[in-house]
Amino acid sequence: MPIGPIKTAPGAVTTLLLFLWSASCLADELADESAVIESESESFRIEKVADGLEFPWAIAFLPDGDALVSERAAGRIIRLDLDSGVTSVPTGGPDDVFIKDNAGMLDVMLHPEYESNRLVYYCYTAGDDQLNTMVVERASFDDDRFTNRERIFTALPWYHNSIVYGCRLAFRDASLFVTMGDRWDLRHLSQSPGSHIGKVLRLNHDGSAPADNPWTNMPGAAPEVFSLGNRNPQGLVIHPTTGELWEHEHGPRGGDEINVIEAGRNYGWPVITYGKEYSGEPVGDGLTEKEGMEQPIHYYVPSIAPSDMFFYFGEAFPAWRGNLFIGALAGAHLNRLVVEGREVVHEERLLEDRGWRVRMVEQGPDDLIYLGVDTGGLYRLVPESEAP
């Protein structure tokens, strides 16, 4: 997709020629706050909020103006001053985080009534190289301390590799939705409600299974299962106006999907997919559709490797209101989708020239758009009109 030219200071041109420098250095230079980026419908600058973070994975904005940020590869949740970029490490967080490949500290969210109950929810990988899994905990957060840590959910079965955990959280009313990936090797379990592997799960806020979940009464079913056939869901959000549960998941080679998740539906992995094996071979019988299985509302071939998402409903970028923003890892950009109902009608790829593996995307309470990238930077998009 076309994006507008980047207005750069002369020094930045020299920098661009030094393309053999590390992506990290290059990204730092490109984040020059004087550069205005003109995209299809909004012009903005990028401000660096912080850097040196260890694979920032999720952000939760605190009412006092700071934020909690999960650092996957540090296995911790830090507090970040969004003005100064200064970080601190609250005490009392998990001490059994398994960190390797995809594993580590993953999502973090405030409870919808955080202001009164001080509850923070987070998910991460617990265990070690011999056996590990994705767990969800909640804890009280106050005075820079986590207290009353409570493990409310453990995905079963535990397994010994270190990849494909899903692990995004979303609250809707009395429900807490949690995604769990297929652990790569265990793809076939995605089709069966007997485990948590390759699923979207629905819990009560205390981690118990709601009595009206779709497979609750089936002998052998994991009562938390809400939908089947979800490969590696790393994006999960409630649509702010419709209340729909939007999810995205990585395909294998091609076939990243966006789905609207409904109770008891089967989203097809690994029976149907628009992707192929990494070897180039078909997945299974090579089907893209099958009766009883849902079609995605959008898919990406080739893969962008999506991570995190949100619907923008702020005031800072009026032209983007209602758009769906998705981070792209392998795709290395910020994916903007114009959505009408459940249809994707337009796509724009922002920030394609930066080499940023965008892991975290969120709308801040200031209506700005926050991004975290694997090289450790945390940035916000600021409208051109708000130039300093």
Next chain:
Amino acid sequence: MPIGPIKTAPGAVTTLLLFLWSASCLADELADESAVIESESESFRIEKVADGLEFPWAIAFLPDGDALVSERAAGRIIRLDLDSGVTSVPTGGPDDVFIKDNAGMLDVMLHPEYESNRLVYYCYTAGDDQLNTMVVERASFDDDRFTNRERIFTALPWYHNSIVYGCRLAFRDASLFVTMGDRWDLRHLSQSPGSHIGKVLRLNHDGSAPADNPWTNMPGAAPEVFSLGNRNPQGLVIHPTTGELWEHEHGPRGGDEINVIEAGRNYGWPVITYGKEYSGEPVGDGLTEKEGMEQPIHYYVPSIAPSDMFFYFGEAFPAWRGNLFIGALAGAHLNRLVVEGREVVHEERLLEDRGWRVRMVEQGPDDLIYLGVDTGGLYRLVPESEAP
């Protein structure tokens, strides 16, 4: 392997020419009780005990001279009069047996102290096409009734296909060993103690997990797991003199294994195997050995598809004392192995001309050898000297 000529009555020669007849008819004729079979070291006749059974899978000899026989495809355990061949169906057995492909009523054993406690142990597949698994139960058996059915173990996770359940039982002292197959699709779980899939398990007689099992203290481990990497173990027996736990398991295409199972060991599937995928491709990286993984004490290439086994220690066939007998399904014979310590030093394939898929092999209290075959016949091998 060579076997001796079959002495037949003239009529049987005609029968042999009618090889287009069904294997069942052919087998019936070959079971002519007047035919003496001369094998390498023993001569014997075959007596038909019963026929018309629905895939007899296991036999347990009752002290009163009858036997309990599990019929896989009927999903029940019947009582069989070994003299008359008359069967009856005890009341009170399981009513939730899932029957399809490999699934149904599988192993049945008397508790070692059956004469005083009347306990029968059995395992089968519970559930349905949407979700099913292997379960172990025990019940009191008296007056042709099962009472006090108690489900003491359920293999996790449940899954939706209908194949590869293992499901052989063996008692040793305070332990009840149980095998669980890899469900085909879930092979990778065999390498991980986080589930029961592809394992030999060790329970107490009440189904609880012994505190000294090898992975009991590992977070996320299934506490019943005794060994890893067992693909589809359908033979399990305690060596009558050494007390060793002997197991066999199906390989994929080739690579059926005999193992002596020890606590905490990894028998390699699907990382190492002497078999190949059914497509002919290597399994995984095509390894046959790897540090930290056990070599089988014997393997079959091509596969015989082993089912059930016992060590013969009776008086009726003195030349066979100490030999290991294994049923062969695809191999369609009775496999006799001469074993020295843990070494297989000689193999003989008995009854190769019958086309019998031998599913069940056991030494009877009369020291005769009992066989059950998939076409529904139950036979015993009688020494030539005991001709009627």
